[in-house]
Amino acid sequence: MRQSSLVVVANRLPLDDNAAPDGACEWRRSPGGLAGALHAILEQAPATWVGWAGGVGPAPTLTDIGGLRLRPVSLSRDELRGYYEGFANSTLWPLYHDAVQQPVFDRNWWETYRSVNARFAEAAAEVAEHGGVVWVQDYHLQLVPQMLRELRPDLLIGFFMHVPFPPPELYMQLPRRVELLRGMLGADLVGFQREQAAHNVAQLATKLLGAHATDDAITVDGRTVRTGAFPVSIDVAEMRALASRPDVLRRSEQLRHDLGQPKRVLLSVDRLDYTKGIEHRLTAYSELLRAGHVKVRDTVLVQVAVPSRERVESYQDLRDRIEGEVGRINGEFGRVGEPAIHYLNQPFARSQLAALYRTADVMVVTPLRDGMNLVAKEFVAAREDGGGALVLSEFAGAAAELPQAFLVNPHDVDGLKDTLLRAMSADPADLAARMTAMRDHLAGHDIQTWARAYLTALDHTGSLAERLAGDRAPAASVAWHR
Ligand code: ADP
Ligand code: F6P
Secondary structure (H helix, E strand, O other): OEEEEEEEEEEEEEEEEEEEOOEEEEEOOOOOOHHHHHHHHHHOEEEEEEEEEEOOEOOOOOOOEEEEEEEEEEEOHHHHHHHHHHHHHHHHHHHHOOOOOOOOOOOOOHHHHHHHHHHHHHHHHHHEEEEEEEEEEEEHHHOHHHHHHHHHOOEEEEEEEEOOOOOHHHHOOOOHHHHHHHHHHOOOOOEEEHHHHHHHHHHHHHHHHHOEEOEEEEOOOEEEEEEEEEEOOOOHHHHHHHHHEEEEEHHHHHHHHOOOOOEEEEEEEEEOOOHHHHHHHHHHHHHHHHHHOOOOOOEEEEEEEOOOOOOOHHHHHHHHHHHHHHHHHHHHHEEEOEEOOHHHHEHHHHHHHHHHHHHHOOOEOOOOOOOOOOHHHHHHHHHOOOOOOOEOOEEHHHHHOOOOOOOEEEOOOHHHHHHHHHHOOOOOOHHHHHHHHHHHHHHHHOOOHHHHHHHHHHHHHHHHHHHHOOOOOOOOOOOOOO
């Protein structure tokens, strides 16, 4: 077994096996922010990525991507149900997102979550070099740091939570709250998107574990675990380059033409998830149409909602509700050949997303709660032309970094309507000034900055961060869908 000095452990590998229309297996970039962010820094790094390849049954054999080795972890159908769809995405996910949807507490899921976490820990222990670094990601694998420490005390272990970490009064609802907290605190450094999360964990560690805790260090069972905020970002250079490619600009012009050359294009791009605030947004938009503040001939809304967690009941219900609502709005306000909303429930290549970002006059990113929201950052990076307005939820992690956006409380439908109208009618000079400030911020805070900041904090010598930046293997051998 080949071993690596850096091992990343995440629920998903950066590849997802999709059944092609002819039944053949087609590998694509995995959906969601985490895979995109990590893939950008590891694509050419000499590291191993431990994760699930997206199907059920025996793990597939995967070839390396450049210097990055892939170590798949298999899941059975029952494990997929109990670990991924159940405990991770029906208990932790809604609870960690302010319980905007009622979390399900099913006692049968816990044992599967625990045993799958143990499998990930064992796989990481197998591929990590002596004294190496293992970086564990997200709520799916919250028990892995402690399990791994028991298996391999020689390792330096990091944990990063991509989603929000809830306030104590919500976390306290969790039936397995002590085990989950202890599991995460098995790491040497626990990173979050926002400082508030580190504060929440410190309070919980004091209350539940009797630890001595501040907002940047927790001492428990004689060990000190450091904590801190490391806001994740995107590959700014990649998005910039993509969005200024001539074919992407031509595609953007074509899109505007296909949309009927409206005065304004509003765009939303989300995973189809109840945390993303899609229903609140549709309500606001339909009320603007009804009041005549927005006219179908002048303005279109393009809602991209990529399918996500499709076997989970609450996601199926959400899809039915959204599609019913889009149909109702188009039925009531659309005209022949002129729908009020263009709804696209499909994955897109990165270049197509870039073309959409370039087409939008107003980008509407209004999650009810979001760890970061990389779509907001992608939009800003794509707007080399300085055009476009960003309407951004106060409840997205990105709001703390992009205060020049039109910030909004998405629960307040009237406030959302006003903000949309303000963004639609803003002075181009004001928009350009806002965009310049946001672009300047992103230029200094890209995905490389994030990885360097986290890994330098984890490994004080700085050699790990240096190795990632400098010791690059030849370019990736997998042709990504771009
Ligand atoms: P989350 O991690 O909750 O999915 P983020 O906004 O942080 O939310 O990340 C979403 C990622 O998924 C972004 O990188 C975005 O470009 C990508 N994405 C969103 N919609 C699509 C789509 N229809 N096709 C392909 N990628 C998409
Ligand atoms: O951090 C949010 C997250 O769960 C990530 O792990 C992933 O990027 C995204 O949502 C997509 O979710 P899933 O892996 O369940 O499709």
